[in-house]
Amino acid sequence: MVTILDRLIARHVLYSMLLVLGIFLALTAFFVMVEGLSDYGKAGFGLFELVKYVVLKQPRQIYELFPIVALIGTIMGLSTLALNSELIAMRAAGVSVARIVMATMKIGLVFTLVAALAGEFVVPTSENLAQLGRAKALAKGLQKQSSGIWLRSGTSFVSIGEVLPDLSLLRVNIYDFSGYSHLRAQTFASRAFFSGDRWHLEDVQQSLIVGQEAVQSRHALTDDWQSQLSPDVVSVFMVQPEGLSIQQLRYYIQHLQQNNQDTRNYRLVFWQKLFLPLATLTMMLLATPFVFRPNRAGGVSQRVFTGVMLGLAFVVANQSFGYFGLLYGIPPVVGALAPTLSFFILALYLLRRASRGL
Secondary structure, three states: OOOHHHHHHHHHHHHHHHHHHHHHHHHHHHHHHHHHHOOOOOOOOOHHHHHHHHHHHHHHHHHHOHHHHHHHHHHHHHHHHHHOOHHHHHHHOOOOHHHHHHHHHHHHHHHHHHHHHHHHHHHHHHHHHHHHHHHHHHOOOOEEEOOEEEEEEOOEEEEEEEEOOOOOEEEEEEEEEOOOOOEEEEEEEEEEEEEOOEEEEEEEEEEEEEOOOEEEEEEEEEEEEOOOOOHHHHHHHOOOHHHOOHHHHHHHHHHHHHOOOOOHHHHHHHHHHHOHHHHHHHHHHHHHHHHOOOOOOOHHHHHHHHHHHHHHHHHHHHHHHHHHHHHOOOOHHHHHHHHHHHHHHHHHHHHHHHHHOO
């Protein structure tokens, strides 16, 4: 049941969150633009492509900053109520700290639901469009369709079904043409990997066109393929775990396991995305103890500064602990959950102290 108290707190907290979100949106847009400027002017990557790239990258940037936005927005929203003596009036009317926290967490649930939906449906689409648009603008002849990736290498056209994390290729079709645009050979390899200065094909089936109609077929377990195509070119189409939804990550991890690929990085991102709603609620819970302090000059600025520092600490801990955990053999689920759990315990401790001080 939503009461007048819930609506009052939700209005202030949500307004502050949107304000903070707008500020972070401007900052992330600036940093993405600086990143994109390194390619500005190359090939077909002009002003329109740069603006398009910056816009499409924003959903992922904001999605990853949801916890810190929730923390700072909650501190600002509740601090406004404290400065207007509305929190004091609530306490004088018999409203407990737990009740105020509960009202705050209700809007937090709505905020985390929006974050979860954005992560599942908006971020994967926008991230894929951003990377694909940038790749096409920087390298003419690159095409990505439902049938796979199409590239041109000299007089050959290459179709690649998938690029794995180790930059090996699956389901490779090579169409060799003569100088008169006549098809000379078609080669299929179930897998290809780069070593030395050339590609090595596995499970090769080749059809050679002799004369006008004659076709010779051959099969080989391995074969070499000398091509201008480098791993750097195909790396732009490698699946980035941060740009996938939870469902896509789950399926892709299973797919990588079947291909004997290292899945630790993907499993870490999977658990981080799964725990993001919990991290967002934890940040909002962590914000509440700071508003139950006596108002002093500069109180709001001090609280916001503290919130920024705590938010940055969480982001650093969440990223560094997870990847350090991968280096030292810590399970990805532990690396993803440990920072959130630590800050949750800290939030409960500070909230208990704040309750006793009232």
